[in-house]
Ligand SMILES: Cc1cc2nc3c(=O)[nH]c(=O)nc-3n(C[C@H](O)[C@H](O)[C@H](O)COP(=O)(O)OP(=O)(O)OC[C@H]3O[C@@H](n4cnc5c(N)ncnc54)[C@H](O)[C@@H]3O)c2cc1C
Ligand SMILES: *[C@@H]1O[C@H](CO)[C@@H](O)[C@H](O)[C@H]1NC(C)=O
């Protein structure tokens with residue numbers, strides 16, 4: 001009798017998902033504490049806040065011998081951590097600079113807050129010439145996750161793989177990376193539960209949860225209706241065809257962030273052949289006779305050294321992987337010589353930084369009542385039940401792919417769609433993007449207290465490119481980031497962005513968006529006041545003010561054949577000219593894809609794990 005009663009009670013709880021007041025108060029307290037921390041937060045300008053040597057002269061302490069050493073447990077490193085330690089054949093050391101995620105990072109709706117926290121490395125670009133002019137010091141803020149799970153602990157969780165055509169191009173130069181070859185690896189990671197999914201394109205047995213964004217406000221319905229009114233298809237953009245619109249496929253589980261750590265690292269707890277060191281900074285790859293044999297790292301103020309009998313794998317991400325390669329003597333000859341680093345292998349490391357450029361400042365008012373959305377307690381309660389605005393990042397719930405005036409199978413731009421009460425967007429603009437107060441004032445003045453929607457269109461295949469360079473040969477210094485958007489010679493990127501903005505205005509005029517009385521009410525950005533408001537000269541100015549690199553850095557250690565002068569790794573992810581050294585992360589993606597990098601990095605690392613396990617007879 002007692003047992004039956006308990007069972008009934010459990011069933012009732014499972015159904016209603018009762019949220020106790022205590023739990024709500026716990027999250028509220030987390031948020032308040034975080035806000036207090038955030039106001040005191042100052043961006044670091046180097047790595048010394050977390051890593052300092054007590055004795056600079058001391059010889060490295062020998063830490064041990066392994067089969068593989070992985071530097072970085074982000075999206076790529078987490079997959080490898082899991083897959084390479086599965087059978088127990090290999091002994092693996094993982095070195096990760098950050099710590100562990102927590103209940104706060106788990107809330108998708110707090111994503112934009114995390115820029116001002118120790119979960120972010122804290123990079124910024126150098127002052128820019130044609131983008132980010134309306135942000136603090138003309139710099140683009142460039143968050144990167146520092147945690148087990150890497151940037152997937154702070155990112156926006158959008159699951160977008162890229163276009164078939166992208167992979168055909170990738171595979172045409174790099175055997176094994178065409179669409180047919182990579183699709184099984186996308187599916188391998190994935191456990192999707194989507195309302196609309198093309199059969200054959202999704203995985204249901206992998207560790208990574210992918211679901212439809214749980215937040216589905218009326219505005220999202222309008223977005224999809226508007227797309228249909230313009231003759232666009234509603235489709236599974238990770239399926240057969242990408243050209244169309246959809247609700248967001250997001251890497252959450254019942255509305256909670258599903259990071260690389262959750263998907264790939266948690267289940268490795270207790271594996272005796274794995275040692276994961278957090279709060280450890282890899283500083284140098286040890287190379288002898290053109291062969292990698294270990295790494296040096298800093299932890300708890302001391303310098304250590306570990307050796308690897310099989311391989312060293314660098315998974316530090318698109319900013320840090322080129323940094324550690326260059327610190328180890330692998331990079332552009334002149335640049336290394338200039339800094340007094342002995343050149344081990346001349347390669348174009350960091351010469352090409354590709355990104356997606358986004359114009360995030362198209363905000364439209366609506367007549368939707370802000371109702372009770374603004375009560376944070378209610379938002380938290382809904383989150384704990386797996387719904388509401390906090391299950392989305394910055395209110396992003398949908399997206400579409402377009403190519404203005406061009407009939408192309410490979411779309412030219414993507415439009416993420418967000419809707420929220422204006423005040424809920426301040427963290428995104430002020431804390432993450434670091435837009436100046438006066439620009440934010442101009443954008444938002446006439447919108448305060450209103451329920452708004454935002455289109456954040458970005459170019460998928462821009463021509464301009466930036467660079468990553470070293471500041472000094474000291475691993476505690478940050479590298480130098482230069483996004484350099486709109487630097488292409490013919491100004492094609494600017495022309496395309498202007499067309500993209502026009503397209504968003506067309507979208508706002510559809511019956512669906514007119515039904516909610518959509519209006520663009522922003523004042524001119526102060527720097528562009530002298531141009532006729534909303535004229536093409538105005539937009540050219542505004543675009544330079546508010547274009548931002550969307551944080552999809554790729555290509556800094558690009559994949560390509562040996563004779564490709566831009567290539568750093570080959571199609572097996574091995575660094576050209578150096579044995580027993582691979583790079584497995586977003587930096588190897590050879591060019592900007594019509595997708596977001598996380599899904600692609602998971603695919604790359606799944607494939608890398610198979611290549612490695614085959615080579616060393618674990619498969
Ligand atoms: C705010 C934000 C929003 C984003 N939104 C999305 C999105 O919605 N969808 C999407 O697909 N992508 C998004 N991205 C990008 C995406 O998160 C990254 O492209 C992806 O995580 C890259 O994977 P990675 O393995 O290359 O690097 P990361 O995931 O960044 O991992 C690198 C890891 O290496 C560690 N590391 C680096 N150097 C060292 C060292 N020297 N020693 C020890 N450890 C080191 C880092 O701490 C980190 O844990 C976003 C990024 C940000 C910052
Ligand atoms: C705020 O900062 C303190 C001290 O650094 C830290 O212990 C605490 O975890 C932080 N709180 C949140 C919610 O980030």
Ligand SMILES: *[C@@H]1O[C@H](CO)[C@@H](O)[C@H](O)[C@H]1NC(C)=O
Nearest residue numbers: 191192193204205206207209
């Ligand atoms: C996939 O997700 C569903 C729904 O969350 C869950 O029931 C199932 O156990 C998951 N499968 C795996 C292999 O994790």
Ligand SMILES: *[C@@H]1O[C@H](CO)[C@@H](O)[C@H](O)[C@H]1NC(C)=O
Nearest residue numbers: 370371372373375377378379
């Ligand atoms: C919020 O609004 C919803 C529907 O509009 C309503 O069901 C709910 O009771 C409201 N909550 C509060 C706290 O007012």
Ligand SMILES: *[C@@H]1O[C@H](CO)[C@@H](O)[C@H](O)[C@H]1NC(C)=O
Nearest residue numbers: 445446447519520521522523
């Ligand atoms: C926005 O508000 C300003 C006052 O700050 C006003 O002058 C302007 O006309 C308003 N713009 C629109 C489009 O309503």
